[in-house]
Amino acid sequence: MKKKVSLKDIAQEAGVSTALVSYVMTNKEEKARVGREMARKIRKIAQKLNYQPNHLARSLKSGRSDTIGLIVADISNPFFGHIARTIEDEAKQHNYTVIFGSSDENVDKSGDLINALLNRQVDGLIVIPAEGSEQQIRRLKERHVPFVLMDRPFPDVDASSISINNAGAAYEAVKHLLLSGRRRVGMIAYKTGLHHIAERRSGYTQALSDYGLEKEKRIKLARYSHLRDDIRKAIDQLTGGKHPADALFFATNSLAIEGLRYISELGISVPEQLAVVSFDESEAFDLFHAPVTYIRQPIREMGKAAVRLLLEQIRDGDKPTEAICLDAELIVRQSTAKK
Amino acid sequence: MKKKVSLKDIAQEAGVSTALVSYVMTNKEEKARVGREMARKIRKIAQKLNYQPNHLARSLKSGRSDTIGLIVADISNPFFGHIARTIEDEAKQHNYTVIFGSSDENVDKSGDLINALLNRQVDGLIVIPAEGSEQQIRRLKERHVPFVLMDRPFPDVDASSISINNAGAAYEAVKHLLLSGRRRVGMIAYKTGLHHIAERRSGYTQALSDYGLEKEKRIKLARYSHLRDDIRKAIDQLTGGKHPADALFFATNSLAIEGLRYISELGISVPEQLAVVSFDESEAFDLFHAPVTYIRQPIREMGKAAVRLLLEQIRDGDKPTEAICLDAELIVRQSTAKK
DNA sequence: CTGAAAGCGCTTACAG
DNA sequence: CTGAAAGCGCTTACAG
Known part of the structure; x- marks a missing residue:
């Protein structure tokens, strides 16, 4: 790939520090009291250079990746495909992106998947758990990873969940x-x-x-x-x-x-x-x-509720768990x- | 989330620099000629602390995210779900993770999606393009982003693609x-x-x-x-x-x-x-x-071929485009x- | 065989 | 109003 333009390039061209540019690009000019003229100039240059922020760097610094991980049994099963779609839509509305994986109803795969997603610093997980993955879920809780169980709650695990009656x-x-x-x-x-x-x-x-x-x-x-x-x-x-x-x-x-x-x-x-x-x-x-x-x-409601619960948990790490049970028809x- | 353990923590406990630890954790001890005893000690501590590498940091440094972006029309449609599943499996075999998005056959959504995935530094893209997205695809080419078109080639765009007759x-x-x-x-x-x-x-x-x-x-x-x-x-x-x-x-x-x-x-x-x-x-x-x-x-073959072509492109930026056309039955x- | 140092691209508390 | 600096967690070329 061609080298991307970074904050530094813009700063250089504008003759200011990267800090200023960062403030402007994240619309924190008010807070940082950047001059209006300067802000305009910076924006113009950013536009000209077609600046695209590097999410990775941002996440590394901020500790938030704006990404949620989704684990389903099999994405090619339309039931899970629909769930994935609702979650995708709902996540997008909150500027989140979704990484997914299929566990194939297999504990080992599920464990690998959870690790892979966590290493990629997802902010939280929505998981349709595989049989026998209670331990993995408990570990999530111990590690204070925000997560929501969907479709299949574990009666013995105190966790936020969305399920039906x-x-x-x-x-x-x-x-x-x-x-x-x-x-x-x-x-x-x-x-x-x-x-x-x-x-x-x-x-x-x-x-x-x-x-x-x-x-x-x-x-x-x-x-x-x-x-x-x-x-x-x-x-x-x-x-x-x-x-x-x-x-x-x-x-x-x-x-x-x-x-x-x-x-x-x-x-x-x-x-x-x-x-x-x-x-x-x-x-x-x-x-x-x-x-x-x-x-x-009620797949749509389930997906929406799952994302909502997860985001609340991400925002407030101490949020008590909440089990939502919807009715089927x-x-x-x-x-x-x-x- | 609880603070994660980093290379630094291990280095501290082992009384060495983070560099050593990094070499050991990435199995480059040979190359860096780290002592066997030291390597063992480091591994042991890493295990004890349950060290999990931060992929974000690694990617930022290395310029590779080991993530590919997948754009389909609608993940809830089983046809695309199956494609997604094959791509997921194939990607996993090469230690890649998949981020996906649904374009809903809509050019604007497709553009937003491409940007979102690129900002997250995906190493490449597999896209089932929406109608009218030729320009977006051309832009990818200009920016030297590795990508493969699936299901729907654009006859006027010289790009790698997988399609059927x-x-x-x-x-x-x-x-x-x-x-x-x-x-x-x-x-x-x-x-x-x-x-x-x-x-x-x-x-x-x-x-x-x-x-x-x-x-x-x-x-x-x-x-x-x-x-x-x-x-x-x-x-x-x-x-x-x-x-x-x-x-x-x-x-x-x-x-x-x-x-x-x-x-x-x-x-x-x-x-x-x-x-x-x-x-x-x-x-x-x-x-x-x-x-x-x-x-x-032949969905499985299509997915496999798409991943293969994409990875080849990621490895070799100058790889000539290749259009694969399979037969349907x-x-x-x-x-x-x-x- | 080992380590110090620079740097990936950002953000933000702080000092002027 | 503006900028220098530290730091997120890694990797790696380089020096010893």
Whole structure:
């Protein structure tokens, strides 16, 4: 790259010290009581030379990088892509830039990522934590790094977080299935200790038991790393046998998409033979022949809240933690129509 | 945040200069001929203090930030999300971090973004350029900023780029429709001057004319900002009248998804009444009742090539520009089955 | 084998 | 109203 013009170049041309130029360029001329004439002259030269401040130098001096780090599970998953987009927009409004990384639901990657972002002096972190990363998160707290957990709070860690009422939303979804006449409702979830999935499972269980169907509990788990195979197996089991499920509740959009692929292949008719509800949204749900009933998370609000909480923490290191829990909404469509 | 430990702290504890510590921490002990004992001692202290280098300071000094900037149209669009993911993975392998931004197909935003990333001293840029951003790209070249154009080359700008054979891929798609017995093939594209869309249009036109159907050309354009309305209007026009289209070719996945939503609403049967092909891929294409035939771009290869080209440019500022053009693949499925 | 010193490009408290 | 100086945390050419 061509050598960039620095404060020094401007100072030289204007015949003043770099200090003056710095004051003018950061609009602190008032405070530094720089002469109006001089300020104008400096600005003019800066313009002519097309001066662009070096953010790195500024950050090194000021201790603030105006950058936030974002850790998601996988940026190519539209759910996280949407979150990233909201955070980007919201951050930009406050003159922050976003560095991101995908943890792939992997603790080691997550740890490396956190370190890499921290070494780059991000002012704070928004993280959608991977399973088993509690320790890493605790370390953040010990080091007084401002951060916000998103999507998946850790019940045992006292940290600011944005999440939704997972148990409640799952409960509503299952209740909706029961009210539409289904009795054998299966659930497919990730095999994970993450709290948000546990909550979704407990919402499911609670609904069944409130409707006197605790005996009908049928949950299958799929590994993130063997998604396709595990889901196929799960569906085979749930829809086979003497008392096949007449409804399926998927705990996330990726589970549902993979599941629906297989359901189509098998020629199972939705919603006649099998009603379907999923967490999250997806364009794919719209194009399924029976548009899929889903639980809509308020992604925009979540992103906004996350950035807000983080910036407050950055500004005030002693801000008490704040856990925000938003409500999700059940969007009812064809895939759960009454039989 | 708590004060971080710096080289100085280690130097103090070890009773040596920061220079020594720096050499050891960057594994240049050989070159600096630091004593083995001393090196061990320094490493031990660094470990104990949990030393983490400040990347900002390093970058300021070295002039390299080991960060690349990525500009996409919209990170929440899975197509770009996938590209981002490949670039992230590939960059990480070379110890680079990625800062990203969404231009929203808007020239002003794109300009702001480029500046913001450059001020943060990214070593180079991978950009999926917005319409009308030629000037911004030319400026990059003038300033000798390493960069690679992706997805959309500018024919009038001599720059390194990764793209696919858009005209050829479109040609194949339309040819496939014609060979499957369709005669009135409509196309829906973005209203844009961007070259890759122009190429897709010309592939369409060429195919029609090669098959003696130039009179049957029916292209409709939709504005990015009025996607839904424009597509609905376009589909109404194409499928209405005395000679309704019997096939539709969508120039991108977002156009197709919006279009298929409407086609479902209208109750038009695919592929019987209307065959459908789209550029790009999407999970939604799989779940459509007649899985959609699409043109698969080699995203992984594209991302890898982009990073490779960029890093070569960063290493060698005089590297001549290189335009890589990859082939796309037509994946034939139900939506274009013979009538 | 080791260290002092300069410098990357900024900011800001301080002195005049 | 203006400027000299110190310093953020590193790296590296140079001198011993």
